[in-house]
Amino acid sequence: DQQVKQNSPSLSVQEGRISILNCDYTNSMFDYFLWYKKYPAEGPTFLISISSIKDKNEDGRFTVFLNKSAKHLSLHIVPSQPGDSAVYFCAASAPWSSNTGKLIFGQGTTLQVKP
Amino acid sequence: NAGVTQTPKFQVLKTGQSMTLQCAQDMNHNSMYWYRQDPGMGLRLIYYSASEGTTDKGEVPNGYNVSRLNKREFSLRLESAAPSQTSVYFCASSPPREVYGYTFGSGTRLTVV
Secondary structure (H helix, E strand, C coil): CCCEECCCCEEEEECCCCEEEEEEECCCCCCEEEEEEECCCCCCEEEEEEECCCCEEEECCEEEEEECCCCEEEEEECCCCHHHCEEEEEEEECHHHCCCCCCEECCCEEEEEEC | CCCEEEECCEEEECCCCCEEEEEEECCCCCEEEEEEEECCCEEEEEEEECCCCCCEECCCCCCEEEEECCCCEEEEEECCCCHHHCEEEEEEEECCCCCCCCEECCCEEEEEC
């Protein structure tokens, strides 16, 4: 069973507009969530994270929202830029993985920002 | 530069051949991981090592073995490659309690024919 799901394989937005990427999870024990960004032929890189004790975390143009009751998080990019075009992975970790830091990833969403 | 180094970057194998993917990190991280990325499946954990001398299975361990040679190095071995193992493989490392995110290598693109 996929514990972390990104149901939209792709998203296309116009430069300057908002990009909203969504992620759902099934395990209420997850206590930390992260977003990674991946360009072709490169490894994923850390983008932004949020603890389960918060409902929002902002870093420049990137904001992550967490709705624990709905087991849903989203990444907002405002304004979107062509350089944001990449695959975005949502990831979650649980208290029982505190010794390993093990993350569970979603399937990824490919964002295309059109000039 | 500090980070995670994977070799090789590309490899083509015939069915039944064996090979070892190498990974080394120089950030003094305790934990290391091997993931595979497949279309529509995201990143799936193959094996991980919480510390030197320990390894554990992840979500998709069948057909693979690993060795945590020392704190820096974590290798992934395919004993008898199958077409289903065609994938992009990523190695990553992290501090003991993941807070700021893994550091990933640039990946190995493996094709099994």
